[in-house]
Amino acid sequence: MSTQSPRLAPLPWDTHADLKEGFDNFRKRLGFYPNSMMILQRRPASVKAFRQTTGAVSGEGSLIDAATKAMITLVASGVAGCPYVLAHAAHAVLHAGAESKLAAIHDYPNSALFSAKEKLTLDYAKAVASIPCAVTDDMVARMRGHWSDEELVDITSLIALYGFFDRWNAANATPLEPEPLEVAMKYLAPHGWKPGNHAAA
Numbered sequence: 797m798s799t800q801s802p803r804l805a806p807l808p809w810d811t812h813a814d815l816k817e818g819f820d821n822f823r824k825r826l827g828f829y830p831n832s833m834m835i836l837q838r839r840p841a842s843v844k845a846f847r848q849t850t851g852a853v854s855g856e857g858s859l860i861d862a863a864t865k866a867m868i869t870l871v872a873s874g875v876a877g878c879p880y881v882l883a884h885a886a887h888a889v890l891h892a893g894a895e896s897k898l899a900a901i902h903d904y905p906n907s908a909l910f911s912a913k914e915k916l917t918l919d920y921a922k923a924v925a926s927i928p929c930a931v932t933d934d935m936v937a938r939m940r941g942h943w944s945d946e947e948l949v950d951i952t953s954l955i956a957l958y959g960f961f962d963r964w965n966a967a968n969a970t971p972l973e974p975e976p977l978e979v980a981m982k983y984l985a986p987h988g989w990k991p992g993n994h995a996a997a
Contacts, residue, residue, distance in 0.1 A: 806834030
């Protein structure tokens with residue numbers, strides 16, 4: 797497994813007093829401090845802004861259930877291919893209690909574990925994440941057969957938000973934490989995933 801130093805090293809979680817509580821909440825919820833935010837805290841205002849945005853898009857008020865959000869993120873991030881975000885998304889799918897779907901998501905179009913609604917939604921995630929965007933009027937019409945306009949806003953916002961994280965972490969070679977790395981090695985590596993320059997040095 798190749799390793800390299802991150803291009804910007806993660807700072808200690810308690811570097812900024814006004815960010816500590818939020819970071820400690822991350823640790824309690826996930827079991828670790830996410831290195832992506834440990835790097836971003838060089839600009840505390842950006843951390844606060846992303847907390848607010850992420851909370852609005854995918855927090856407790858989201859209209860989309862946790863497992864579906866995590867699967868959308870995993871499939872959308874597969875387009876960009878950032879190993880760090882893919883590992884975190886896989887960890888989120890597992891954390892949401894959808895282990896069987898995580899094990900089968902590499903072949904979701906052909907898996908009986910996924911409903912027609914889920915398959916369409918994951919196809920939509922791929923289309924939104926593609927450059928150029930591959931969403932069609934027909935696809936949106938079919939999505940509206942399963943999701944309200946408000947739910948569609950949450951889904952599309954989530955995919956767009958993780959477009960930032962895909963590029964942020966790829967650019968910084970953000971080192972993977974042990975927990976998501978372990979999940980990715982078990983569930984994603986058999987289908988071609990590699991940590992690349994996100995393996996901890």
